[in-house]
Amino acid sequence: MTQKPPRKPKIVVTESDLERLTGLATAALERIPEVAEELLNEMDRAKVVSPKQMPADVVRMGSIVEFDSDSAQHRRVQLVFPGEADIEQGKISILTPIGTALIGLTAGQSIAWTARDGKKHTLTVKTVEQPSPSLEKASA
Template identity: 65%
Template sequence: MTQSKKSSRKPRIIVSDIDHKRLINLAADAYDRFPEAAEELQIELDRARIVPAASVPADVVRMGSTVAFRSDSAQQRRVTLVFPGEADIAQNRISILTPIGAALIGLSTGQSIAWTARDGRKHELTVVSVEQPSPVTGAMVPESS
């Protein structure tokens, strides 16, 4: 089928079991206030391959990762993917409940994805690099917040 275009196909993504559980709950809680964002996040989580947190490769975007990406306008940005309460655009901390935040989760270095901004415009981004946060308390991550 020659009908499919590269940008219409979403890349394979990986999400840790811990992030998956927290993000599924976040999406469910956000449906009343942010239905479009919650639905987009849910779609991404539904297509993700879920793996134990210790098995997520270092170059995969997860919660707390700092990501450098190039947009379709050739602009490069560096952002940290965070939960809504930690978002601060002035510090380049973007919420998972934004279209670009939901698009980034689970991608790895070199992958590209098409996403739709809140204004309805279509964009594409490519992950250039991923940095993981330094563990504060070792490998233990609380399961509930």
């Protein structure tokens, strides 16, 4: 009997993140098809809300996230667009497997994700902080 993969947790994204991330993933389909397709799948299954309806503890673009992972132990990162990524500063791109896994999660949720080397991992979000409004506008 084959084991069914764990069900993915429910996720939430804003209308603007849905629009920008769908466009970004579509543009990246030829360069990095696995990650782009996974991001499109995440956007397809996400509950879409207006920015005013977005709970404060949901990972969105610009969020600072602390999580535990079976591969990287405890990490604190900021989820950013590809041009802003800087692993030394803890800024990870949405166009990475772990970045795609984080989008839309809330504190306490876990998700299984597959690294570029094909290895399966699990992460659990511990805390989510939103950037100050001035930082959010600068990256928009």
